[in-house]
Amino acid sequence: MKNHLRIGTRGSALALAQAAWVQQQIQGRYPQITVDLEIIKTTGDKIQDVALAKIGGKGLFTKEIEMAILSGEVDLGVHSMKDVPTEIPLGLVIGITTVREDPRDAFISRKYRSLAEIPLGGRIGTGSLRRRAQLLHLRPDLEIVPLRGNVDTRLRKLTEADLDAIILAAAGLHRLGRAAEITAILPETQMLPAIGQGALGLEYRQDDAVTMELLEFLDDPETRVAVAAERAFLARLEGGCQVPIAAMGTLKKGELFLDGLIGDLAGSRIYREQLSRPPAAAADLGQQLAETLLKRGGAQILSEVYGRVFD
Numbered sequence: 001m002k003n004h005l006r007i008g009t010r011g012s013a014l015a016l017a018q019a020a021w022v023q024q025q026i027q028g029r030y031p032q033i034t035v036d037l038e039i040i041k042t043t044g045d046k047i048q049d050v051a052l053a054k055i056g057g058k059g060l061f062t063k064e065i066e067m068a069i070l071s072g073e074v075d076l077g078v079h080s081m082k083d084v085p086t087e088i089p090l091g092l093v094i095g096i097t098t099v100r101e102d103p104r105d106a107f108i109s110r111k112y113r114s115l116a117e118i119p120l121g122g123r124i125g126t127g128s129l130r131r132r133a134q135l136l137h138l139r140p141d142l143e144i145v146p147l148r149g150n151v152d153t154r155l156r157k158l159t160e161a162d163l164d165a166i167i168l169a170a171a172g173l174h175r176l177g178r179a180a181e182i183t184a185i186l187p188e189t190q191m192l193p194a195i196g197q198g199a200l201g202l203e204y205r206q207d208d209a210v211t212m213e214l215l216e217f218l219d220d221p222e223t224r225v226a227v228a229a230e231r232a233f234l235a236r237l238e239g240g241c242q243v244p245i246a247a248m249g250t251l252k253k254g255e256l257f258l259d260g261l262i263g264d265l266a267g268s269r270i271y272r273e274q275l276s277r278p279p280a281a282a283a284d285l286g287q288q289l290a291e292t293l294l295k296r297g298g299a300q301i302l303s304e305v306y307g308r309v310f311d
């Protein structure tokens with residue numbers, strides 16, 4: 001048994017809110033255990049001024065935290081699963097996925113109630129290629145304005161940069177207590193979310209059975225299988241954030257459904273499919289859906305973006 005746990009977290013308001021939530025859950029369940037937060041600056045936190053998609057490289061928001069777990073400096077990391085690469089370092093596991101927040105994207109505007117109300121040529125802020133491609137697919141007339149920084153910065157730029165709207169994950173706004181900022185939720189039919197969006201993963205050393213057992217009560221099996229399918233989809237596509245890729249898993253009556261999408265940067269070609277399998281076959285489901293979309297034209301798009309034959 002342990003009487004002290006250290007959580008490694010990024011220092012952004014969202015990361016801290018998420019880590020503090022996990023801290024409270026653990027302390028509520030085990031009043032005898034003290035839980036500390038240790039703020040770790042990641043590469044993604046240091047580079048705020050360049051479009052993320054241009055930096056490339058995986059694990060921008062996780063690598064330094066993973067090093068601290070491996071070295072024993074902290075016992076666990078709390079991550080937005082959206083920011084976690086499909087491959088994690090040897091010796092670590094993300095065996096626990098907490099109950100998912102709303103995985104969908106939010107439309108935020110001070111002038112218009114919905115995307116449909118935005119006038120011709122309207123300016124929408126987002127740094128995400130996935131959001132950009134789907135927006136342009138729906139509305140080729142829109143001007144997509146690159147937007148970076150944490151949630152607070154992006155909300156500020158909505159007014160300062162005179163944008164008509166911005167798109168943010170609903171989950172982040174809920175966790176920051178800022179859900180009142182949401183003008184409308186974008187249905188997944190219009191805007192399929194990012195892999196892992198709205199889900200938190202707890203990462204710890206594979207050989208640390210004590211921490212794993214302590215944290216087990218936080219696991220939500222439905223979220224875990226949905227995210228496993230999404231991540232298997234992304235892994236087959238070798239997806240970083242250079243390509244518009246989206247997926248969302250949902251459980252209905254014991255069956256796991258996975259919606260997936262591959263698009264090109266201009267949003268002119270969007271391939272989208274849904275498949276289902278029993279939850280135990282989550283990884284196979286993700287892989288099969290990827291194969292289906294690759295055959296339909298996804299392989300062509302990935303070959304163009306990766307600059308090599310992809311099949």
Ligand SMILES: NCc1[nH]cc(CCC(=O)O)c1CC(=O)O
Binds near residue numbers: 083151171196
């Ligand atoms: N890319 C940064 C990031 N990572 C996780 C979230 C939101 C919370 C989540 O998806 O769990 C955000 C902000 C956003 O995309 O609006």
